[in-house]
Amino acid sequence: MKGSPLMAARTVYDERSFAKELADNPHYDDLLLALSMADEADELTSHRFGAMDLHVENKPDHTPVTDADRATEQLIRDRLGKERPEDSIYGEELGKAASTGRRWIIDPIDGTKNFVRGVPVWATLIGLQDGDDIVLGVVSAPMLHNRWFAVRDGGAYMGSDADNAVRLHVSGVSDLANASLSLSSLSGWKERGDRDELIALSDRMWRLRGFGDFWQYMLVAQGAIDVAAEPELDLYDMAALVPIVEEAGGTFTDLEGNPGPWGGNGLASNGLLHHTVLQAL
Structure with missing residues (x-):
């Protein structure tokens, strides 16, 4: 395998703290908030995953929604209402507001069909739009024991938070x-x-x-x-x-x-x- 294209594409990770590097980023406080909200969302969704009393409905577009989807989005909205009251929110389940300059974009459970069927591949998605740009993203998948996050001009990472992460980079495959x-x-x-x-x-x-x-x-x-x-x-x-x-x-x-x-x-x-x-x- 040595020297093969497959080995050349292999990813190697180096976990460490990136908090000092990110501290000067203008959206670092937003990142800390998003990671904290993801922690709360993970606790809720993990508790409801596989629950015998999980309530499932079909939306008008024939996709499913559960009580966990709505509760998770409400949890995030409540937190934002306290921490970022001037920001608008665009969510899958509870309303799609226009941008007021800063807008949080939420998918409480991306992969609801998996969630309903007991497939452990789903995540809470939290994005932040500032002006015309998406400046922050957090993707938290508790059943995969994984989380990914990024801030604009600050890099992309995989890990629980800025103190425990690896920096990500796409592959170099060109063929x-x-x-x-x-x-x-x-x-x-x-x-x-x-x-x-x-x-x-x-x-x-x-x-x-x-x-x-x-x-x-x-x-x-x-x-x-x-x-x-x-x-x-x-x-x-x-x-x-x-x-x-x-x-x-x-x-x-x-x-x-x-x-x-x-x-x-x-x-x-x-x-x-x-x-x-x-x-x-």
């Missing part, structure tokens, strides 16, 4: 034949009319897997995979992911190549493969 792609499903691609192009692209790549939802984007940021894409997304699905991918050195756009989480779909990559994938799709 599709050595690259790994992750998707959530194929159904939305059929509706877009480019499922055949997607399958043809996957045939050119080393590996296709369906990690799905938040996880595939975090794996891109970690350098564990190289490309992730979804054809249908809301702002709350993507906002927290964007700074993590970008601060790790990657690229996050919609499927037309427009940067950020604003296009209703998402494509994340290590940057080296982004143009090639956009052309293929």
Whole structure:
């Protein structure tokens, strides 16, 4: 295996404290708040995961929502109401406010279908928009015993907090034949009319897997995979992911190549493969 493309793409982590490096970042206090809210959310969601009395409903868009989704978003809203009363909030379950200059963007449980079925791959997503930019992202997945976070111009990290983390960087894979792609499903691609192009692209790549939802984007940021894409997304699905991918050195756009989480779909990559994938799709 020595000298192979697979070994060249292997990620190595170095855990240490980054608190001093981040302390001067203008959004460091916001990061500390977001990490604290993630701690509270993790406690609530972990307690409700697998609960016999979990209440599940179907929303008008035919996606499920549970009492845990709503309670977690309310918990975060209550905390923000005390700590950041002037900021607006855009959440999946309890209201999508317009930006007042600073706006918190919340997905209380990304991966609710997994949560309902007992699959331990779900996370709370907390993003912060300041002006036109997403400046902070926290993704906390307690059943994976993992958390990812980033602040704009401060780097991307994996760990419980700034004192216990590793700095993330995307992979250096530049050839599709050595690259790994992750998707959530194929159904939305059929509706877009480019499922055949997607399958043809996957045939050119080393590996296709369906990690799905938040996880595939975090794996891109970690350098564990190289490309992730979804054809249908809301702002709350993507906002927290964007700074993590970008601060790790990657690229996050919609499927037309427009940067950020604003296009209703998402494509994340290590940057080296982004143009090639956009052309293929």
